[in-house]
Amino acid sequence: MTWMIYGANGYTGRLMAKAAVARGMKPILAGRRREELEAMGRELGGLEVRVFGLEPAALDLGLRGVTLVLHCAGPFSETCAPMLEACLRAKAHYLDITGEIDVFAHCHQQDARAKAAGIVVLPGSGFDVVPTDCLAAQLKRDLPDATSLVLAFEAGGGPSPGTAKTSVEGLGKGGRARIGGQMTTVPLAWKHRTFDRDGEPRTAMTIPWGDVYTAYVSTGIPDIEVYMAVPPAVIGRVRRLRLVRPLLGLGPVQRFMKARVEKSVRGPSESKRGKTDTLVWGEARTADGRELKRQLRTPNGYDLTVTAALGITQRLLDGGSEPGFKTPSMLMGADYVLGLPGVTLVG
Structure with a gap:
């Protein structure tokens, strides 16, 4: 073929x-x-x-x-x-x-x-979205009556130009979550919490990651949130962007931000990719409070x-x-x- x-x-x-x-x-x-x-x-x-x-x-x-x-x-x-x-x-x-x-x-x-x-x-x-989708499917398989799903990841190495441009587009659209089976627009950095990595807490905020859509197709779990681990200062900056979110989606603003990306973002080097990994968290819960948690460690996302x-x-x-x-x-x-x-x- x-x-x-x-x-x-x-x-x-x-x-x-x-x-x-x-x-x-x-x-x-x-x-x-x-x-x-x-x-x-x-x-x-x-x-x-x-x-x-x-x-x-x-x-x-x-x-x-x-x-x-x-x-x-x-x-x-x-x-x-x-x-x-x-x-x-x-x-x-x-x-x-x-x-x-x-x-x-x-x-x-x-x-x-x-x-x-x-x-x-x-x-x-x-x-995007193999490890998180597979983890979601594993949790659903092992906790069949789960009604809520939380996925999260911490990725090292920095983004490629394409990923950075996609993030720029996302700022203008706001956050997303799956609530009661429905795709729902929520504020940027709608929620924040911590996840444990090797005994150390990692702060994280909700992001409009693809699993908000695909994990529902894969599992049928009606409530889905996806988090990305970032420093607390980043969460604060993203939340402040809520005030100007309508402006972030305007064509001239998008073009300006994407031009900045083209000038400054090159993607991680081979050496940097080899030195950085990713941790993926998954948590499934049932309506009566039973819970199943699992973590994956993967190579650099690229x-x-x-x-x-x-x-x-x-x-x-x-x-x-x-x-x-x-x-x-x-x-x-x-x-x-x-x-x-x-x-x-x-x-």
């Missing part, structure tokens, strides 16, 4: 392409920047390169003969819909590495069309994104998967994350 990495010249796309070749895989490298892509193709042993944008005609030509697209070109709020439409037309599996709630919702809405096309649509095939997404890619290339919208745990099973390199249960 012929498959493609779109956005292969971006930060995560480059990591993905190099790791794929190391596994003996031969993806097509695709995106909009010919010079960078052709240099990568030569560097990685003569891989095929296709250069095209996200206009329908260009996409249809670019995806000709392709059976799977691993979409790595964010922000996915802008790029998912045209690429997904092209995949539906081409009958090519669609994967991406988003963490954006609205993107998950859009992809889920295409479930019937994906089934009709005979393809799998699985957004969030990387750190390294986990590569191994998780390529594992899902290989599964689809091998065939035999039922079509339609999937979360990682729905396609790969709740324990998939435990088989990825460097992932361990804590305690």
Whole structure:
């Protein structure tokens, strides 16, 4: 089967392409920047390169003969819909590495069309949201009557440019939580609390992470909150942004903040990724107060994104998967994350 990495010249796309070749895989490298892509193709042993944008005609030509697209070109709020439409037309599996709630919702809405096309649509095939989704599914499996779910993570190493731009977009949309089964807009840094890491408390605030959408699809648990560990000073700064949140979504403000990201954010180096890990917490509770807690330790989020997404890619290339919208745990099973390199249960 012929498959493609779109956005292969971006930060995560480059990591993905190099790791794929190391596994003996031969993806097509695709995106909009010919010079960078052709240099990568030569560097990685003569891989095929296709250069095209996200206009329908260009996409249809670019995806000709392709059976799977691993979409790595964010922000996915802008790029998912045209690429997904092209995949539906081409009958090519669609994967991406988003963490954006609205993107998950859009992809889920295409479930019937994906089934009709005979393809799998699985957004969030990387750190967003493989470890948290699998942990949620494990907790639901082991505490079947859970009615509330809390997920949290502490990630080191710093963001890539794409992740930073997505965070900028999120500031203008406010927080999100799942309450009574419904997606609900809440204030920025709506709640804060602490989580234990190796005997030390970590302060954390609620964030609009993708699991607020996907964990409900995977588990049916009606109340879901997701937290990110940050210093108390950061929580204070984010809460002060509530006063100007309507301004943060304005086009000129968004463009200014994203331009700052392009100038200052490069993504963690290989050395920094190797020295930083991530801890993921999960807590499930029942209506009568029973509780189940679990922790995962994983490699740096970008390294986990590569191994998780390529594992899902290989599964689809091998065939035999039922079509339609999937979360990682729905396609790969709740324990998939435990088989990825460097992932361990804590305690």
